[in-house]
Amino acid sequence: xxxxxxxxxxxxxxxxxxxxxxIETYHEHEQACLIVDPGQVLAVLGWLRDTPGEEYxxxxxxxxxxxxxxxxxxxxxxxLLNMHRVExxxxxxxxxxxxxxxxxxxxxxxxxxxxAEFQEREVYDFFGIVFRGHPDLRRILMPEEYxxxxxxxxFPVGGxxxxxxxxxxxxxxxxx
Amino acid sequence: MRREKIRALAPLEQPRxxxxxxxxxxxxxxxxxxxxxxxxxxxxVEDSVLATSLEKVLxxxxxxxxxxxxxGLACCAIEMxxxxxxxxxxxxxxxxxxxxxxxxADMLILSGRVSIKMAPVVxxxxxxxxxxxxxxxxxxxxxxxxxxANYAVVQGADKFMPVDIHVPGCPPRPEAxxxxxxxxxxxxxxxxxxxxxxxxNAAGTEEWARxxxxxxxxxxxxxxxxxxxxxAPDA
Numbered sequence: 382x383x384x385x386x387x388x389x390x391x392x393x394x395x396x397x398x399x400x401x402x403x404i405e406t407y408h409e410h411e412q413a414c415l416i417v418d419p420g421q422v423l424a425v426l427g428w429l430r431d432t433p434g435e436e437y438x439x440x441x442x443x444x445x446x447x448x449x450x451x452x453x454x455x456x457x458x459x460x461l462l463n464m465h466r467v468e469x470x471x472x473x474x475x476x477x478x479x480x481x482x483x484x485x486x487x488x489x490x491x492x493x494x495x496x497a498e499f500q501e502r503e504v505y506d507f508f509g510i511v512f513r514g515h516p517d518l519r520r521i522l523m524p525e526e527y528x529x530x531x532x533x534x535x536f537p538v539g540g541x542x543x544x545x546x547x548x549x550x551x552x553x554x555x556x557x
Numbered sequence: 558m559r560r561e562k563i564r565a566l567a568p569l570e571q572p573r574x575x576x577x578x579x580x581x582x583x584x585x586x587x588x589x590x591x592x593x594x595x596x597x598x599x600x601x602v603e604d605s606v607l608a609t610s611l612e613k614v615l616x617x618x619x620x621x622x623x624x625x626x627x628x629g630l631a632c633c634a635i636e637m638x639x640x641x642x643x644x645x646x647x648x649x650x651x652x653x654x655x656x657x658x659x660x661x662a663d664m665l666i667l668s669g670r671v672s673i674k675m676a677p678v679v680x681x682x683x684x685x686x687x688x689x690x691x692x693x694x695x696x697x698x699x700x701x702x703x704x705x706a707n708y709a710v711v712q713g714a715d716k717f718m719p720v721d722i723h724v725p726g727c728p729p730r731p732e733a734x735x736x737x738x739x740x741x742x743x744x745x746x747x748x749x750x751x752x753x754x755x756x757x758n759a760a761g762t763e764e765w766a767r768x769x770x771x772x773x774x775x776x777x778x779x780x781x782x783x784x785x786x787x788x789a790p791d792a
Contacts, residue, residue, distance in 0.1 A: 523708075524673060531708035536708070538706060538707060539706060539708045
């Protein structure tokens with residue numbers, strides 16, 4: 382785990398190498414995180430993987446979260462691991478929702494980390510984030526003909542209203 | 558009191574004494590020899606024959622020799638497994654022969670939540686079973702979706718297939734499942750087809766029926782082609 386000053390050093394070196402790549406850093410609960418510009422996420426991941434002294438060679442997990450109503454709305458998280466020093470570093474790409482039913486887009490990390498292939502498919506499946514350059518981007522867990530992005534926060538919970546005695550009058554003609 | 562009532566209703570009476578039993582045995586022996594005639598023959602028939610309809614005997618047999626499919630969906634399956642154990646012992650009701658193939662099974666127990674990806678598979682298994690067949694939806698999830706009110710789970714298995722018995726519980730205890738099974742037996746003895754299969758468009762979905770339909774369709778096509786060929790002038 383890079384400590385808080387170590388994280389700042391990494392952020393500074395990254396910003397020297399790729400201007401404006403790191404938007405923000407935070408270090409909480411002994412976890413280090415870089416919030417990066419979604420346009421430069423591949424550059425950041427490549428730099429962290431290949432720069433001598435950093436060498437985060439292992440992508441432990443790739444997942445997304447919906448931070449609605451925060452802006453930008455989505456966060457795609459890359460959990461990196463240095464196997465020699467046993468150091469973990471989280472990179473979060475802050476992806477904005479384009480709105481108007483269009484899907485947010487992000488560069489695919491499959492070229493850098495082959496393990497990202499299925500995990501990016503999962504993110505696409507549940508959040509509708511399109512990964513540019515992914516070799517085979519389709520749903521992985523939901524049925525392929527499924528419509529909607531079920532883990533977005535504005536997706537309806539689903540199910541059917543349950544009629545109890547206390548609310549049966551509020552649901553008109555429930556018996557049909 | 559109740560037992561006496563039942564005995565009074567039953568046409569086959571127990572012999573009241575050792576002598577009566579002996580008389581019956583001798584009558585039966587004479588019958589086998591072909592010696593029994595007249596009043597004795599009538600008495601023998603009255604004593605030993607029970608009149609019923611074939612349907613009733615058939616349904617009685619069906620209800621007491623059900624082969625359940627070995628099929629579990631989720632955590633309810635653990636409770637379902639224990640009904641074959643000596644403690645609960647579904648063999649008392651003649652349904653201990655779990656069949657690993659739907660083609661040999663009569664009853665499907667939906668033990669757990671049905672996800673929307675599993676639903677077509679379950680329906681296919683149901684269609685592969687031979688008639689007569691019955692379904693028990695075990696537990697809250699397969700009956701109504703239960704606690705899984707979300708995007709992944711079908712809200713009640715009767716949305717896509719006919720279900721004969723719903724057993725409530727989360728999960729139901731094995732006793733509850735056995736009780737549901739007894740209800741199913743009673744249903745089979747009374748009226749084996751409550752018409753749900755037609756309502757769910759599941760009548761005639763067995764594969765043999767489908768094949769017959771295909772063959773029939775093929776014959777029609779063949780006939781049409783033959784007619785066209787016959788009516789065409791020789792080239």
